[in-house]
Amino acid sequence: MIELRNVSKTFTLHNQGSAVINVLAHVDLDVRPGECVALTGSSGAGKSTLMRMIYGNYMARSGVIRVGGVDLVQAEPREIIRIRRETLGYVSQFLRVVPRVPTLQVVAEPLRAIGAPPDRAEAQARDLLTRLNIPRRLWSLSPTTFSGGEQQRVNIARGFVHPYPALLLDEPTASLDPENRDIVLGLIETAKQRGAAIVGIFHDTDARNRVCDREIDVGRFTPEQAA
Amino acid sequence: MTPLLSVQGMTRSYGNHLGCSDVSFDLYPGEVMGIVGESGSGKSTLLNCLAGHLTPDAGSVIYDTRGHGPRDTVTMSEPERRMLGRTDWAFVHQRASDGLRMGVSAGGNVGERLMAIGNRHYGDIRGHAIDWLDRVEIDAGRIDDRPVTFSGGMQQRLQIARNLVTGPRLVFMDEPTGGLDVSVQARLLDLLRGLVRDMGLSAIIVTHDLAVVRLLADRLMVMKSGRVVEHGLTDRVLDDPQHAYTQLLVSSVLQV
Numbered sequence: 001m002i003e004l005r006n007v008s009k010t011f012t013l014h015n016q017g018s019a020v021i022n023v024l025a026h027v028d029l030d031v032r033p034g035e036c037v038a039l040t041g042s043s044g045a046g047k048s049t050l051m052r053m054i055y056g057n058y059m060a061r062s063g064v065i066r067v068g069g070v071d072l073v074q075a076e077p078r079e080i081i082r083i084r085r086e087t088l089g090y091v092s093q094f095l096r097v098v099p100r101v102p103t104l105q106v107v108a109e110p111l112r113a114i115g116a117p118p119d120r121a122e123a124q125a126r127d128l129l130t131r132l133n134i135p136r137r138l139w140s141l142s143p144t145t146f147s148g149g150e151q152q153r154v155n156i157a158r159g160f161v162h163p164y165p166a167l168l169l170d171e172p173t174a175s176l177d178p179e180n181r182d183i184v185l186g187l188i189e190t191a192k193q194r195g196a197a198i199v200g201i202f203h204d205t206d207a208r209n210r211v212c213d214r215e216i217d218v219g220r221f222t223p224e225q226a227a
Numbered sequence: 228m229t230p231l232l233s234v235q236g237m238t239r240s241y242g243n244h245l246g247c248s249d250v251s252f253d254l255y256p257g258e259v260m261g262i263v264g265e266s267g268s269g270k271s272t273l274l275n276c277l278a279g280h281l282t283p284d285a286g287s288v289i290y291d292t293r294g295h296g297p298r299d300t301v302t303m304s305e306p307e308r309r310m311l312g313r314t315d316w317a318f319v320h321q322r323a324s325d326g327l328r329m330g331v332s333a334g335g336n337v338g339e340r341l342m343a344i345g346n347r348h349y350g351d352i353r354g355h356a357i358d359w360l361d362r363v364e365i366d367a368g369r370i371d372d373r374p375v376t377f378s379g380g381m382q383q384r385l386q387i388a389r390n391l392v393t394g395p396r397l398v399f400m401d402e403p404t405g406g407l408d409v410s411v412q413a414r415l416l417d418l419l420r421g422l423v424r425d426m427g428l429s430a431i432i433v434t435h436d437l438a439v440v441r442l443l444a445d446r447l448m449v450m451k452s453g454r455v456v457e458h459g460l461t462d463r464v465l466d467d468p469q470h471a472y473t474q475l476l477v478s479s480v481l482q483v
């Protein structure tokens with residue numbers, strides 16, 4: 001479902017003396033339906049960078065990144081947008097939303113984007129918000145003023161409201177209390193059972209051990225630095 | 228799929244001062260494209276050439292018309308181009324006063340575009356006007372007031388209603404939130420996003436505000452000195468800019 005071949009990533013900082021940062025090279029990765037792969041490695045090793053490349057948010061310097069059959073490295077913006085709408089979900093570390101939009105709509109939006117009728121989209125959004133213990137009185141408010149953990153759960157609700165065949169999770173349990181952490185891990189397990197291919201970053205080892213089938217140490221893709 | 232708009236080699240200079248040079252791109256139905264760059268980089272020149280307000284020195288603007296398929300709007304007759312501008316295209320100006328008739332009532336401003344395409348039934352026109360004022364969150368009780376009595380944000384929303392009432396497929400916007408204060412901008416952006424989604428509009432938005440394109444645009448074109456220096460998926464261009472100029476542009480703002 002998610003397939004990377006010989007992917008590399010370099011940042012060139014043109015306005016800082018054209019510094020070149022070689023972050024990743026020769027990345028190969030396959031994630032099958034129903035499988036959850038954890039990205040591990042020290043801070044700065046490039047876990048988030050790799051995940052963002054799979055989402056099409058960072059540009060790979062070379063290689064092939066295929067999600068649901070489409071190579072995101074070569075794809076036109078509108079194809080990437082279609083893949084994101086239909087196939088590839090992403091729970092980022094931080095919630096980014098349009099000001100003024102109520103939480104219920106924020107969560108329902110991925111379903112609206114694939115053409116679901118408003119009442120069905122909202123019913124499913126309500127169901128997830130309930131499961132994730134977001135108090136009903138907050139649903140009509142914009143999540144911009146919510147606590148870190150509340151925002152994270154809104155983000156997770158958004159990422160699980162549509163049954164994406166592929167999912168990227170960047171520290172989905174980072175700021176959650178044990179009860180909510182358990183609920184989120186349950187959602188991940190359910191997604192695996194329905195056949196989602198998942199790539200996750202989990203600093204919490206117990207969480208990782210519970211939901212992930214394999215670990216990939218991103219450090220092994222750190223390129224040899226030219227002297 | 229046929230692009231809605233296919234732009235090739237768009238070039239326009241002012242004397243020996245360059246406006247925009249050799250700009251090419253395809254815009255597909257339902258796509259929203261942002262154009263960013265410093266002031267004087269040629270964004271508005273390009274937009275005005277695309278919308279037929281300026282005659283380009285070179286280049287073509289092929290538009291997939293409803294009746295006759297792809298046509299070059301640069302070489303079509305002036306009346307045909309004007310008809311497009313009144314029906315299938317819309318243009319939202321930075322200053323609402325450039326896009327509204329300030330001496331005519333709000334309802335008249337909206338109704339005028341309907342009359343221009345042959346709608347003569349007064350009751351229908353008024354009904355449409357009331358419906359559109361509601362969609363842009365203007366109280367129907369203000370229908371007989373002139374826009375001079377409106378706040379800047381209301382004027383801008385009225386301009387949007389006037390433009391969208393004819394059900395256009397392509398909307399050009401030049402700094403649609405420029406000159407409005409931040410809370411008013413947020414409301415306008417939210418409104419525009421909803422309209423674009425619900426009406427399936429294609430749009431080209433010129434702005435210097437990266438937060439605006441982050442929220443509205445699927446893809447982004449970065450211009451410098453009349454040329455396109457970078458082009459791609461909006462969040463990719465903003466989060467992983469490749470060109471030195473884009474990197475400078477992105478790093479100059481706090482957080483978008």
Ligand SMILES: Nc1ncnc2c1ncn2[C@@H]1O[C@H](COP(=O)(O)OP(=O)(O)OP(=O)(O)O)[C@@H](O)[C@H]1O
Nearest residue numbers: 011021023042043044045046047048049050466467
């Ligand atoms: N947009 C960017 N522009 C320039 N350099 C970047 C960018 N994003 C990441 N980097 C660099 O790439 C390297 C990898 O960063 P990344 O965020 O992927 O690490 P990580 O493994 O996720 O770390 P952590 O565990 O701390 O989250 C770092 O050196 C970082 O500075």
Ligand SMILES: [Mg+2]
Nearest residue numbers: 047048049201
């Ligand atoms: Mg990280």
